[in-house]
Amino acid sequence: MKTSSRASGRALGLACAVFSLPSAAAEGYDEEVIVTASHLPVSLARSGSSATVITADQIHYRAPVLVSDLLRDVPGFAVSRNGVMGSSTQVRVRGAEGNHLLVLIDGVEANDPAQGDEFNWATLSADAVERIEVLRGPQSSLVGSDAVSGVINVITRSASEPLSADAWAEGGSFGTYRAGVGAGHRGEKTDLRLSASVVDSEGSNISRQGDEKDGYRNETYSAKGGWSVTPDLHLGASARRSDGRTDFDTTSWVTGLPEDADVYSDFRGDTALLFADYSMLGGMLKHRLQYAWTAWDNENFEYGATTSTSSTRKDQYRYMGSVQWADGAQAITMLLEREQEDFSQRGEAQPWGDPNQDRSRDTDSAGLEYRGTFAEALTLAASVRQDDNSEFDGSTTWRLEAVYDIAASSTRLRAAWGTAVKNPTFSERFGYYTNFQGNPDLQPEESESVEFGVEQSWQDERLVGSVTLFHADLTDEIDGFVFDPVTFNFTAANRDGKSERQGVELALRAALSDTLSLSGSYTYTDSSAPGESGGSVDELRRAPHIASLTLGWLARSDLQMNLNAQYNGTQDDQYFPPWPEPSRIVKMDDYTLLNLNITWSLDDATELYARGENLLDEDYEEIFGYRAPGVGGYVGMRYKLQ
DSSP: OOOOHHHHHHHHHHHHHSSOOGGGOOTTTTTOEESSSSSSOEEGGGOOSEEEEEOHHHHHHHOOSBHHHHGGGSTTEEEEESSSTTSOEEEEETTOOGGGEEEEETTEEOOBGGGTTBOOGGGOBSTTEEEEEEEESOOHHHHOTTOSSEEEEEEEOOOOSSSEEEEEEEEETTTEEEEEEEEEEEOSSEEEEEEEEEEEEEEEOOSSSSOOOEEEEEEEEEEEEEEEEETTEEEEEEEEEEEEEEEEEEEOTTTSSEEEEEEEEEEEEEEEEEEEEEEEGGGTEEEEEEEEEEEEEEEEEETTEEEEEEEEEEEEEEEEEEEEETTTTEEEEEEEEEEEEEEEEEEOOBTTBOOOEEEEEEEEEEEEEEEEEETTTEEEEEEEEEEEESSSOOEEEEEEEEEEEEGGGTEEEEEEEEEEEEOOOHHHHHOOSSSEEOOTTOOOEEEEEEEEEEEEEETTTTEEEEEEEEEEEEESOEEEEEEETTTTEEEEEEOSSEEEEEEEEEEEEEEOSSSEEEEEEEEEEEEEEEOTTSSEEEOTTOOSEEEEEEEEEEEETTEEEEEEEEEEOOEEEEEOOSTTSOOEEEEEOOEEEEEEEEEEESSSSEEEEEEEESTTOOOOEEETTEEOOOOEEEEEEEEEEO
């Protein structure tokens, strides 16, 4: 049976919507532009970084609740969650630490200094998200500390029509519902979009014993707009707030494992951006002034009483100026930046110390980037950045990139070599609420990485594959679990020697027919740290083998399905039994998750969708002792007016 032109178009969209694409290779790869891989927007094909772009269609057809759910299919990414939706989640890239990944929301740095400089993934709903750009490898020469293993830029939706509005609602397993509304306007010179959404779930029990449910709630509000004052001057702004609650369990003094308890945490996160872009000489000279602001407030409760609070704020002032020549084929960009961080925590004083404290630090930075393309085949890039931090010695980071297209064979070769830095966290230096004693003498972690990649396409990109080899050496790695047998306190210390992360990423996309597509990825990672008595030990919660596979099928012109499988291999974790028994390494079983998404278009304005998660009802744990949810099913409706 022949498919209609509408069906063929949907098939192409679905083929691009399946996941695990090699460096986001898809239709229009050569023309696709990303804003995260350089100080200036750059063609994805001209970037030497390993990059994945999760598009609006991918987000739409997967209908995820949280952005972290989408990252499980990205090559090199490993996601560890403490049980249910909204629980504490760590995202590691290529075997690095969770706080080695810098998360941006509309270009605003959003990591929380009160949570070990990691991003609080429970706060990031996928609602109103238009696009996600993922870079693997060191990016400190562009954005500074925290970007040791990569950068994620979550880009929220902008208004695209003169007048548009949309609404959605969903309900399903574990007492879960979500709903949201959005409205936008785009005129000749101005645009504005507003949205609001809520996710609420009764959850399930994350402890192995008991029947208490651990729930989650998140309300998200966002606004984004711009004004083209003149053809050369554009002003823009964006803001986002997440406000919610996460239930969790305490650790039993008898078993050393989670046990039911009436404990929860309230969070509120704000990001905001103001910027002005000005072009001169027909676009040859470009200037940007911007101010970015991030604030986090966290409050922990136990049986209705507040036990501790923390708040952080980051103010960032930035100027970028660039000059382009040779019809834009070459460019140099200069960066000047001032960053101010404030940290505050409150809690009840304990025998081992008083957690009440206020801290701050400032960083002044200057950077330079060159990027040039020659004969439309060879692209070279170099960037360097100097950071002068008020608490540490100045650090210099750099990065070199090369991309070469062999047009006759549809082959693309790329390589990157660079360094990165991760400053110690406030908690590591000054302690926090439990028996953890800070170490103010900690030094920043430093990393040097190299990677080589080959991308090959066949049959007019109906079949695309890639192979990427990577290796990183980390020095002065901070060990946050150094135990003092005299005081029974823990502290942090820089390790001697090198920690190594190395491996390979494989990815494949195939358009099997006009209605059937297949994509998959596999990552092997060997991540080790120096051992206490010599040699090396495997890093925790880093499975050597991770893979995913997605099959997309356009059953009819109005009915789309995709079946997704995610495999996580065996991995090590650490178990802390009751004193005086020492901690020990435990081997955690591998698991495979099977998920199904179905979207049915009733008309141009209305859609019904269904999502099934963990359809095999796999009994698994991503972190030792924390049970993950069983099989779940959800149905929803979307309505769009434009």
